[in-house]
Amino acid sequence: MHSVEFELNGxxxxxxxxxxxxxxxxxxxxxxxxxxHVGCDTSQCGACVVHLDGRSVKSCTLLAVQADGRRxxxxxxxxxxxxxxxxxxxxxxxxxxxxxxxxxxxxxALDLLQTNPDPDEAEIRAWLEGNLCRCTGxxxxxxxxxxxxxxxxxxx
Amino acid sequence: xxxxxxHRAGSVEEAVERLGASPEAKILAGGMTLLPxxxxxxxxxxxxxxxxxxxxxxxxxxxxxxxxxxxxxxxxVAASAEVAGSIPALAGLAGGIxxxxxxxxxxxxxxxxxxxxxxxxxxxVLGLDATIRTNRRSxxxxxxxxxxxxxxxxxxxxxxxxxxPKPARAGYAKFANPASRYAVVGVFVAxxxxxxxxxxxxxxxxxFRLAEMEAALSRDFSPQSxxxxxxxxxxxxxxxxxxxxxxxxxxxxxxxxxxxxxxx
Numbered sequence: 001m002h003s004v005e006f007e008l009n010g011x012x013x014x015x016x017x018x019x020x021x022x023x024x025x026x027x028x029x030x031x032x033x034x035x036x037h038v039g040c041d042t043s044q045c046g047a048c049v050v051h052l053d054g055r056s057v058k059s060c061t062l063l064a065v066q067a068d069g070r071r072x073x074x075x076x077x078x079x080x081x082x083x084x085x086x087x088x089x090x091x092x093x094x095x096x097x098x099x100x101x102x103x104x105x106x107x108x109a110l111d112l113l114q115t116n117p118d119p120d121e122a123e124i125r126a127w128l129e130g131n132l133c134r135c136t137g138x139x140x141x142x143x144x145x146x147x148x149x150x151x152x153x154x155x156x
Numbered sequence: 157x158x159x160x161x162x163h164r165a166g167s168v169e170e171a172v173e174r175l176g177a178s179p180e181a182k183i184l185a186g187g188m189t190l191l192p193x194x195x196x197x198x199x200x201x202x203x204x205x206x207x208x209x210x211x212x213x214x215x216x217x218x219x220x221x222x223x224x225x226x227x228x229x230x231x232x233v234a235a236s237a238e239v240a241g242s243i244p245a246l247a248g249l250a251g252g253i254x255x256x257x258x259x260x261x262x263x264x265x266x267x268x269x270x271x272x273x274x275x276x277x278x279x280x281v282l283g284l285d286a287t288i289r290t291n292r293r294s295x296x297x298x299x300x301x302x303x304x305x306x307x308x309x310x311x312x313x314x315x316x317x318x319x320x321p322k323p324a325r326a327g328y329a330k331f332a333n334p335a336s337r338y339a340v341v342g343v344f345v346a347x348x349x350x351x352x353x354x355x356x357x358x359x360x361x362x363x364f365r366l367a368e369m370e371a372a373l374s375r376d377f378s379p380q381s382x383x384x385x386x387x388x389x390x391x392x393x394x395x396x397x398x399x400x401x402x403x404x405x406x407x408x409x410x411x412x413x414x415x416x417x418x419x420x
Contacts, residue, residue, distance in 0.1 A: 002162065019162035019204070020194075043192055044335070046257065055231070055260045061191050062261070065162050066184075066208055108256065115235075129337070130255025 004068045008033070009077025017064040024048045026064035027074060035075040035103050046131030049104040050074050056111035075103035078110065085155070086110055086148040095144030097135035105131050109145045117153050121146070157194040161203040165210060168291050168314055174205045175312040181205055183314065185227060185266030188258050213265070213316060220322035226265025226315040234259060243284065245326040245344070245418065249276050252330065254337050265315040271307050271362060273393060274338035278363035279328065283344030283355035287319045304361040323348045327418030329410040330358070333397055340398050341406040345414040347377065354411060359392045359403045369411055377419065379412035
């Protein structure tokens, strides 16, 4: 067993895991952060996207031991007491239907907006290539990301 | 996946030592191929030696050649001002690998050590006449790629960096698998100090050059100069994504597009 310590949504956490334990398993099963979903478990669908040291990664394709000493942010950590502008925009612009892909979509889009605060539609679609929505609600998702980007630009 | 011993290496020397101590050990770089392979139980290493903590293997330096550390991610190469300024075709290639999250983890060294026949980086390494530096030697691209998932690397040899000479101009074009974004076929074309080079990935067991196209483009660097050159399908890959004949056709189409991209 390995003792893994990292910062989760701003708080230090410690968890005992096997070497083969995936980060998403540690987050969901051990640390009860169930907002991060497992969709395909084969690094294709993006439902499990979290941030590692501020960049989006697929937590089903990362070992929990690889997060040791790093900074992990999940969907539970973006809101700061109220909905993050991306969460609010997904609700407002019909960016979710069943909601299963939503946490991954938001964590992925948040990574994009950190480096590109004003992406156009093509850039958003290209960036979200690794996030699949089985409801096929992509129009609403892209609208939501653009609206959130505008709101975040206004606030900064 | 089956369980294994995990070690985070503190130095390249320590990683080499760990690899030498266990014949079934594997290096973990970005893990974008290795971890999915282990989940499917297609690989079962008894030990993983993680290079993730070795910051000395990470980063881009220089303009000519551009030297890229083995643990530099595809996303970092795609966003690097040095790479974009010196070899924009290489930055573009890196930005077209997989998806954003794969690019945030996957590394140059990992891609080259794995040598997937459909990977993008081998086309740039062979096309740009790059040199692969390991913990014990420097390997010219020509000597590095040996066959299907086969390279010149010894079991306890670790890629440290890759040195890409700046070409006069270069271009890359690929036909991406719509699900994985791997290259069904990808062609890298470059005018280098040592002549015109055309490197093809995705089509064969590993990346290869096309002498006939190189000769034609040396005379006239234009898409039209490739007219009439037939690429034989005999030894090309055939799978559920594309037949060998279709891949042979794609090589011609993508070589023209790569030349057009290089001409700007």
